[in-house]
Amino acid sequence: MALDFNGRVAIVTGAGGGLGRAHALALAARGARVVVNDLGGAVDGSGSSATAAERVVEEIRAAGGEAIANAASVTDFAAVQGMVQQAIATWGRVDVLVSNAGILRDKTFAKMDLADFRQVLEVHLMGAVHCCKALWPIMNAQKYGRIVLTTSSSGLYGNFGQTNYGAAKLALVGLMQTLAQEGAKNDIRVNCLAPTAVTRMTESLLPPDMLQAFGPEAVVPAMLVLASDEAPTRTTLCAGGGSFEAANITLTHGAFIGAGADAPEQWLARLDAVRDRRGEMVPANGSEQGTNELRLLREGR
Template sequence: MALDFSGRVAIVTGAGGGLGRQHALALAARGARVVVNDLGGGVDGSGGSASAAQKVVDEIRAAGGEAIANGASVTDAAAVEAMVQQVMDAWGRVDVLVSNAGILRDKSFAKMDLADFRLVLDVHLMGAVHCCKALWPVMMAQKYGRIVLTTSSSGLYGNFGQANYGAAKMALVGLMQTLAIEGMKHDIRVNCLAPTATTRMTEALFPPDMLEHFGPQAVVPAMLVLASQEAPTRTTLCAGAGGFEAAHVTLTQGVHVGTGADAPERLLAQMDAVRDRHGETVPGSGAEQGANEMRLARARQA
C-alpha cells in the first residue's frame, strides 16, 4: 500500500536544508501541501535568512507541488502561532508536524557555557513545544494529527561533548510519551525519530566510504511512516543508511529490599539483580512503575 499524503497539510521545521529539506520534498512528492519553515541560521543558531526556505519551496513548486515558506524562529512562541494561523488561513488545516529544527553548541560539560546549554534546550525542546502547543487545538478539532519529534542517539544513549544536545533530545522523548497518551482519543499520534545521517551538523563524523550511504534521504522512509495515516504512536524509530530500529525505555522486574535501616546496603548488594534485563517490560505509562513496585511489596507480604 503506497503512502499517500494527498489532501494533507504538513509543517516541517528546519526544512531549509539537510534532513528537513528531504522531509519536505518527500511529503510534497506524495501529495502533501507543505510549509517549509526555516530561520536560515548557521549550525550554531546564529544569523538568519528566509532564502533557505524559499529555495526548497521553489524546488517543490517546480516539481508540481504546493508549498509556502516561513521564516519563524521556533524559539518564538508568538511567531510559531502566527505561522500556524498563516497555514490555517491558506489551507484550512494542518495534519502533520515534523519538528526538525535544531542547532549544535558542542563542548565538554566542563567547558560549556550555561548560555549555550539554555539555547540548545530552547531550540530543540521549547521549539517543539511551541509548535505542538500551537497545533494541538487544531488537531483536536480535526480529530486527526501526526507529530514527529526529532530525537537523537545522543539523547537516548549519550555522546561526549553533547550534554546540552543530549538533554534536549531525551526531553523530546518524554514529551512524546505524554502527548501520545493525551492525543490518543483525538487520533493525534505522536512519535520520535532518531536519525543517523550526514548533514552539515554531522558529516565530519563519518568515514568517507559511508558518506553516501548515510545521506539524509535514507532517513525519510521512517519519517513518512510516522507521519502517515497508518502511523503507530509512542514509538521511537531509529533510522540510518536503510536500517531501522526501535528504541524503548524499559523497566526491569526489580527486587524488593524493604525500607528498613539497612535498605541502602541491601539494595547495593542486589544491584545486579535490580539491573537484570531478563523479563524487562516497556511500560504503557508512568503509573506502571508504581504498579510494579506494588507487586513487589505484595509479593513480599504474601
C-alpha cells in the same frame, strides 16, 4: 499499500537543508502541501535568512507540488503561531508536524557556557513545544494529527561533548510519551524519530565511509511512516543508512528489598539482580512503575 498524503497539510521545521529538506520534498512528492520553515541560520543558530526555505519551496513547486516558505524562529511562540495561521489561511488545516529544527553548540560540560546549554534547549525542546502547543487545539478540533519529534541517539544513549543536545533530545521523548496519551482520544499520534544522517550538523562527526550511505534520504521512510494515516503512536524509531530500529525506555522486573536500616547495603548487594534485563517491560504509562513496585511489595511480604 502506498503511503498517500494527498489532501494533507504538513509543517516541517528546519526544512531549508539536510533532513528537513528531505522530509519536505518527500511529503510534497506524495501529495502533501508543505510549509517549509527555516530560520536560515548557521549550525550554531546564529543569523537568519528566508533564502534556504524559499529554495526548497521552489524545488517542490518545480516538481509540481504545493509549498510556502516561512522563516519563523521556533523559539518565538508568537512567530510559530503566525506560521500555523499562515498554513490555515492558505490551506485551511494542518495535519502533520515534523519538528526538525535544531542547532549544535558542542563542548564538554566542563567548558560549556550555560548560555549555550540553554539555547540548545530553547531550539530543540521549546521549539518543539511551541509548535505542538500552537497546533494542539487545531488537531484536537479536526480530530486528526500526526506529530514527529526529532530525537537523537545522543539523547537516548549519550554522546561525548553533547550534554546540552543530549538533554534536549531525550526531553523530546518525555514530551512524546505524554502527548501521545493525551492526544489518543482525538487520533493525534505522536512519535519520535532518531536519525543517523550526514547533514551540515553531522558531516564533521562521521567517518568518510558513512558519507554516501547515510544521506538524509535514507531516514525519510521512517518519517513517512510516523507521519502517515497508519502511524503508530508513542513510538521511537531509529533510522540511518537504510536500517531501522525501535528504541524503548524499559523497566526491569526488579526485586523487593524493603526500607529497613540495611536497605542501602541490600541494594548494593543485589544491584546486579535489580539491573537484570530478563523479563523487562515497556510500561504503558508512568503509573506502571508504581504498579510493579506494589506487586513486588506484596510478593515480598
